[in-house]
Amino acid sequence: MQARAAGAFALAMLLSPSVSPTQPPGPSAAAESSGLPAGANVPGGFVVIPLEAGGADRPTASFNGRRVLVIPDGEGYAAIVGIPLKTAPGEQRIAARGATRKTYPFQVEPKRYAEQRLTITDTRKVNPNPEDQARIAREMKRIAAAKAHWSEQEPDSLRLDLPARGRFSSPFGLRRFFNDQERNPHSGLDIAIGTGTPVLAAAAGTVIDTGDYFFNGRTVFVDHGQGFLTMYCHLSEIRVQPGDRVGRGERLALSGMTGRATGPHLHFSVVLNDTMVDPALFLPLPNSPPKAGAR
Numbered sequence: 001m002q003a004r005a006a007g008a009f010a011l012a013m014l015l016s017p018s019v020s021p022t023q024p025p026g027p028s029a030a031a032e033s034s035g036l037p038a039g040a041n042v043p044g045g046f047v048v049i050p051l052e053a054g055g056a057d058r059p060t061a062s063f064n065g066r067r068v069l070v071i072p073d074g075e076g077y078a079a080i081v082g083i084p085l086k087t088a089p090g091e092q093r094i095a096a097r098g099a100t101r102k103t104y105p106f107q108v109e110p111k112r113y114a115e116q117r118l119t120i121t122d123t124r125k126v127n128p129n130p131e132d133q134a135r136i137a138r139e140m141k142r143i144a145a146a147k148a149h150w151s152e153q154e155p156d157s158l159r160l161d162l163p164a165r166g167r168f169s170s171p172f173g174l175r176r177f178f179n180d181q182e183r184n185p186h187s188g189l190d191i192a193i194g195t196g197t198p199v200l201a202a203a204a205g206t207v208i209d210t211g212d213y214f215f216n217g218r219t220v221f222v223d224h225g226q227g228f229l230t231m232y233c234h235l236s237e238i239r240v241q242p243g244d245r246v247g248r249g250e251r252l253a254l255s256g257m258t259g260r261a262t263g264p265h266l267h268f269s270v271v272l273n274d275t276m277v278d279p280a281l282f283l284p285l286p287n288s289p290p291k292a293g294a295r
């Protein structure tokens, strides 16, 4: 019961007070009245879709064959659906199973993310040699497995705390060119902090994996439940192990610049249904100024 109440509270915080409880559930109603940050139903964002009540069991939902976070919403439930960056604008749909099977369409609006051009002096990090490529292929499997991790426990909140206080140096979604060569868009939020700064769990969860990767450097993955995960990269030192339970604000690691980084910073990613989404949508807004002595 406690988890249920906490989940409802989390959703209530995401939803605007103007939402009428008598409003018929429907994807367009959800998109228009949810009070989510503007443009959240875009590639790299997420949508909240109220699910038709039915049966005693919690409904399940999937998007593109991947399980989706479902949390209590008033008397019923809602699906929180992460939208991959490469999704074309237009209609998408989730499949849900409660008392009956049902699909729920929703609209994805276009969003054009800015470009970023970076010069990487370690050219191996831009054009990896064959040995590096073999390593990267192994690591991609491991990272993909962590990203796809599913646990049934419901997140205690969808609100995240800043994992470190510092300037947001690169937003999510930037189309990136390293030494003029286009690479994958930026899948997280960069926070500029000096090496050795404590990196804190953005919410309570379980450490599901740690590693030292070619691009991401030393990395920690935390599972908050039902496919809602956070990832912390370029760390200098990791202070937790897979299986550790961590509380919100608990120290996971120290920041650094391991992997492909032009300077010390924390790369912070948020995952929903195996999809990297914009961390800023879950963090306290507006962008609060760094506190003195944040380092």
Ligand SMILES: [Zn+2]
Pocket (backbone or CB within 6 Å): 170, 186, 188, 189, 190, 266, 267, 268
């Ligand atoms: Zn980054």
